[in-house]
Protein backbone atom coordinates (compact mmCIF):
# COMPACT_ATOMS: atom_id res chain seq x y z
CA UNK A 822 0.00 0.00 0.00
CA UNK A 823 3.05 2.24 0.17
CA UNK A 824 2.66 3.46 -3.39
CA UNK A 825 -1.02 4.50 -3.14
CA UNK A 826 -0.56 7.83 -1.35
CA UNK A 827 2.03 8.82 -3.93
CA UNK A 828 -0.41 8.00 -6.73
CA UNK A 829 -3.06 10.10 -5.08
CA UNK A 830 -0.71 13.05 -5.00
CA UNK A 831 0.35 12.53 -8.58
CA UNK A 832 -3.12 12.45 -10.10
CA UNK A 833 -4.10 16.06 -9.34
CA UNK A 834 -0.73 17.19 -10.61
CA UNK A 835 -1.26 15.31 -13.87
CA UNK A 836 -4.75 16.75 -14.22
CA UNK A 837 -3.41 20.25 -13.72
CA UNK A 838 -0.79 19.60 -16.40
CA UNK A 839 -3.40 18.32 -18.84
CA UNK A 840 -5.61 21.34 -18.23
CA UNK A 841 -2.68 23.70 -18.73
CA UNK A 842 -1.96 21.99 -22.05
CA UNK A 843 -5.58 22.50 -23.12
CA UNK A 844 -5.42 26.19 -22.26
CA UNK A 845 -2.23 26.62 -24.25
CA UNK A 846 -3.86 24.92 -27.23
CA UNK A 847 -6.84 27.23 -27.08
CA UNK A 848 -4.59 30.27 -27.13
CA UNK A 849 -2.49 29.25 -30.10
CA UNK A 850 -5.51 28.21 -32.16
CA UNK A 851 -8.11 30.97 -32.17
CA UNK A 852 -11.23 30.29 -34.17
CA UNK A 853 -11.37 33.32 -36.48
CA UNK A 854 -15.12 33.26 -36.78
CA UNK A 855 -16.17 31.44 -33.60
CA UNK A 856 -18.69 29.45 -35.54
CA UNK A 857 -17.73 26.04 -34.20
CA UNK A 858 -17.56 24.65 -37.72
CA UNK A 859 -16.97 20.91 -37.72
CA UNK A 860 -13.94 20.91 -39.98
CA UNK A 861 -11.89 23.89 -38.86
CA UNK A 862 -8.95 22.96 -41.10
CA UNK A 863 -10.94 23.08 -44.34
CA UNK A 864 -10.14 26.00 -46.61
CA UNK A 865 -12.36 27.80 -49.09
CA UNK A 866 -9.36 29.37 -50.81
CA UNK A 867 -5.66 29.28 -49.88
CA UNK A 868 -5.40 30.81 -46.41
CA UNK A 869 -9.16 31.29 -46.12
CA UNK A 870 -10.70 28.93 -43.55
CA UNK A 871 -14.18 27.55 -44.17
CA UNK A 872 -15.21 28.98 -40.79
CA UNK A 873 -14.66 32.39 -42.36
CA UNK A 874 -17.19 31.65 -45.09
CA UNK A 875 -19.65 30.44 -42.45
CA UNK A 876 -19.25 33.76 -40.67
CA UNK A 877 -19.75 35.54 -44.00
CA UNK A 878 -22.97 33.63 -44.55
CA UNK A 879 -24.30 34.92 -41.22
CA UNK A 880 -23.32 38.47 -42.13
CA UNK A 881 -24.94 38.06 -45.52
CA UNK A 882 -28.22 36.86 -44.04
CA UNK A 883 -28.39 39.69 -41.52
CA UNK A 884 -26.91 42.36 -43.77
CA UNK A 885 -27.72 45.01 -46.31
CA UNK A 886 -26.37 43.13 -49.34
CA UNK A 887 -29.61 41.21 -49.76
CA UNK A 888 -31.52 44.43 -50.54
CA UNK A 889 -29.92 44.53 -53.98
CA UNK A 890 -28.60 41.00 -54.46
CA UNK A 891 -31.50 39.02 -52.81
CA UNK A 892 -31.33 36.72 -49.78
CA UNK A 893 -30.34 33.77 -51.94
CA UNK A 894 -27.84 36.01 -53.79
CA UNK A 895 -29.77 35.34 -56.99
CA UNK A 896 -30.04 39.05 -57.82
CA UNK A 897 -32.79 41.70 -58.05
CA UNK A 898 -33.50 44.67 -60.32
CA UNK A 899 -30.96 46.59 -58.19
CA UNK A 900 -28.05 44.18 -58.41
CA UNK A 901 -26.81 41.10 -60.24
CA UNK A 902 -26.76 37.47 -59.18
CA UNK A 903 -23.68 36.64 -57.14
CA UNK A 904 -24.19 32.90 -57.32
CA UNK A 905 -24.16 32.04 -61.02
CA UNK A 906 -20.37 31.71 -61.26
CA UNK A 907 -20.26 34.65 -63.69
CA UNK A 908 -18.68 37.97 -62.79
CA UNK A 909 -19.04 41.29 -64.63
CA UNK A 910 -16.52 43.39 -62.75
CA UNK A 911 -14.04 40.96 -61.24
CA UNK A 912 -12.66 37.53 -62.00
CA UNK A 913 -14.16 36.03 -58.87
CA UNK A 914 -10.99 35.58 -56.81
CA UNK A 915 -10.79 36.64 -53.17
CA UNK A 916 -8.92 39.88 -53.94
CA UNK A 917 -11.52 41.11 -56.40
CA UNK A 918 -14.40 40.22 -54.12
CA UNK A 919 -12.78 41.98 -51.16
CA UNK A 920 -12.10 45.07 -53.29
CA UNK A 921 -15.66 45.40 -54.63
CA UNK A 922 -17.22 44.83 -51.21
CA UNK A 923 -14.88 47.30 -49.52
CA UNK A 924 -14.99 50.05 -52.16
CA UNK A 925 -18.37 49.49 -53.80
CA UNK A 926 -18.91 50.34 -57.46
CA UNK A 927 -19.48 53.99 -58.38
CA UNK A 928 -20.56 53.01 -61.89
CA UNK A 929 -23.60 50.73 -61.56
CA UNK A 930 -23.46 49.63 -65.19
CA UNK A 931 -26.89 48.56 -66.36
CA UNK A 932 -28.31 48.86 -62.84
CA UNK A 933 -30.12 52.01 -61.59
CA UNK A 934 -28.03 52.82 -58.48
CA UNK A 935 -24.35 52.41 -57.63
CA UNK A 936 -23.22 49.91 -55.02
CA UNK A 937 -22.02 51.97 -52.03
CA UNK A 938 -18.79 51.07 -50.21
CA UNK A 939 -19.48 48.12 -47.85
CA UNK A 940 -22.87 47.96 -49.54
CA UNK A 941 -23.81 50.80 -47.22
CA UNK A 942 -23.40 48.48 -44.23
CA UNK A 943 -21.22 48.62 -41.15
CA UNK A 944 -18.53 46.00 -41.76
CA UNK A 945 -14.93 45.87 -40.58
CA UNK A 946 -12.04 44.38 -42.58
CA UNK A 947 -12.64 40.89 -41.15
CA UNK A 948 -16.32 41.09 -42.05
CA UNK A 949 -15.41 42.08 -45.62
CA UNK A 950 -13.10 39.07 -45.96
CA UNK A 951 -15.76 36.81 -44.45
CA UNK A 952 -18.37 38.05 -46.93
CA UNK A 953 -15.90 37.56 -49.78
CA UNK A 954 -15.16 34.01 -48.58
CA UNK A 955 -18.88 33.25 -48.46
CA UNK A 956 -19.42 34.46 -52.03
CA UNK A 957 -16.28 32.66 -53.19
CA UNK A 958 -17.57 29.37 -51.79
CA UNK A 959 -21.10 30.00 -53.08
CA UNK A 960 -19.72 29.98 -56.62
CA UNK A 961 -17.68 26.85 -56.09
CA UNK A 962 -20.12 24.29 -54.72
CA UNK A 963 -17.35 21.69 -54.55
CA UNK A 964 -15.56 23.63 -51.81
CA UNK A 965 -16.05 22.87 -48.10
Ligand code: HEC
Nearest residue numbers: 885886889900908909910911921922929930932936939940
Ligand atom coordinates in the same frame (compact mmCIF):
# COMPACT_ATOMS: atom_id res chain seq x y z
C1 HEC B 1 -27.66 49.55 -53.55
C2 HEC B 1 -27.61 48.22 -54.10
C3 HEC B 1 -26.47 47.31 -53.69
C4 HEC B 1 -26.11 46.89 -52.43
C5 HEC B 1 -26.74 47.28 -51.10
C6 HEC B 1 -25.00 45.97 -52.61
N1 HEC B 1 -24.70 45.85 -53.93
FE1 HEC B 1 -23.25 44.68 -54.72
N2 HEC B 1 -23.63 45.44 -56.57
C7 HEC B 1 -24.62 46.37 -56.88
C8 HEC B 1 -24.49 46.77 -58.27
C9 HEC B 1 -25.39 47.75 -59.01
C10 HEC B 1 -23.36 46.06 -58.78
C11 HEC B 1 -22.76 46.19 -60.19
C12 HEC B 1 -23.38 45.26 -61.14
C13 HEC B 1 -22.74 45.29 -62.49
O1 HEC B 1 -22.41 46.34 -63.02
O2 HEC B 1 -22.56 44.20 -63.02
C14 HEC B 1 -22.87 45.24 -57.69
C15 HEC B 1 -21.81 44.37 -57.80
C16 HEC B 1 -21.36 43.54 -56.81
C17 HEC B 1 -20.32 42.56 -56.97
C18 HEC B 1 -19.56 42.27 -58.26
C19 HEC B 1 -20.43 41.41 -59.15
C20 HEC B 1 -19.82 41.09 -60.49
O3 HEC B 1 -20.50 40.43 -61.27
O4 HEC B 1 -18.67 41.45 -60.75
C21 HEC B 1 -20.16 41.94 -55.76
C22 HEC B 1 -19.18 40.83 -55.41
C23 HEC B 1 -21.10 42.54 -54.86
N3 HEC B 1 -21.82 43.50 -55.50
C24 HEC B 1 -21.24 42.16 -53.53
C25 HEC B 1 -22.02 42.86 -52.61
C26 HEC B 1 -22.02 42.62 -51.19
C27 HEC B 1 -21.22 41.56 -50.48
C28 HEC B 1 -22.87 43.53 -50.64
C29 HEC B 1 -23.11 43.78 -49.15
C30 HEC B 1 -21.95 44.15 -48.38
C31 HEC B 1 -23.42 44.32 -51.72
N4 HEC B 1 -22.89 43.88 -52.89
C32 HEC B 1 -24.37 45.32 -51.56
C33 HEC B 1 -25.59 46.82 -56.01
C34 HEC B 1 -25.56 46.65 -54.63
